Amino acid sequence: MEHPRYALHGDTVVDRATTLPVGVLFEKNKLYKNLLAARGIDYTQLVSKRLLPDGAVLVGGTLYIIEKKFQAGSGSVDEKLQTCHFKKRQYEKLVAPLGLRVEFYYLLNDWFRDPSYRDVLEYIEEVGCRYFFKEIPLEELGL
Template identity: 70%
Template sequence: MCAINKIVTRSYNTVGGGANTNLNGLEFERGTDLREAFANHPQYKLSGDSIIDRTTQEVVGRLYEKNKLYKNLLEANHINYKNIISKKLLPDDALVVGNTLYIIEKKYQAGAGSVDEKLQTCHFKKRQYIKLMTSLGLEVQFYYLLSDWFNAPSYKDVLDYIEEVGCKYFFGKIPLEKLGL
């Protein structure tokens, strides 16, 4: 696999992070998003919200951030989320590859705080996304991209729980094969 050569970071990123990535993943830190990661990837390019393989020129995926998931995917398919769930969930990043919707929530923390408890909501959120995507025939994968803070022994139970309920987590980068690419 190819690497992302450069990640564009927004000015509010104060925790650092490198501009280089490994050979087989998408790496993005606080202040960056999946769109930027693909835009700077040597194997893929973006055209609007479409991810295009640079070699074959085929569309291999489509991005839906925040409200675009509702406007460009659900509403475009005449689906009113209010008829399915009671409150909108806004993903940090969402990607459709094949028949799978990948929800990516980024959680960064450098000290004890409220994010600790938010990690335990992945099962509920995945369930809500599954309800939304059923009529489109899309499977749902729910991923956390976590800062190294959560790699401490005190998070073992919650990390185990995330996996037990069918969600996944990654530290610092998500391998391309985990996104169906």
């Protein structure tokens, strides 16, 4: 993470000016091990199947789930984009005992700018999820 204001020390996002931690990154299984299990939460009591985010960032009281979808041709990702509402709901169940809010974001490449994705991109926003192309502005992650 290269940014003039923030630095990454291990999985911790640190404000360079104050040297204070402002967020924590979790990838794949680290969400379960370092966030949930570390706080005594057994995910099997909350959801029936483990979801593995490409990335997640905890900033304040919000957990930002980030799914990266890049492709150069039609395929299974087309249908996976339509699952964001269900996945967001599952993550909300997971972190409910911690009192955290969940935001669900897709990080997409330019392939998804094609007009054939207009309906699914509208759907993503209609169900309370978001999408970004190439990068997510840090302000969108509460930073």
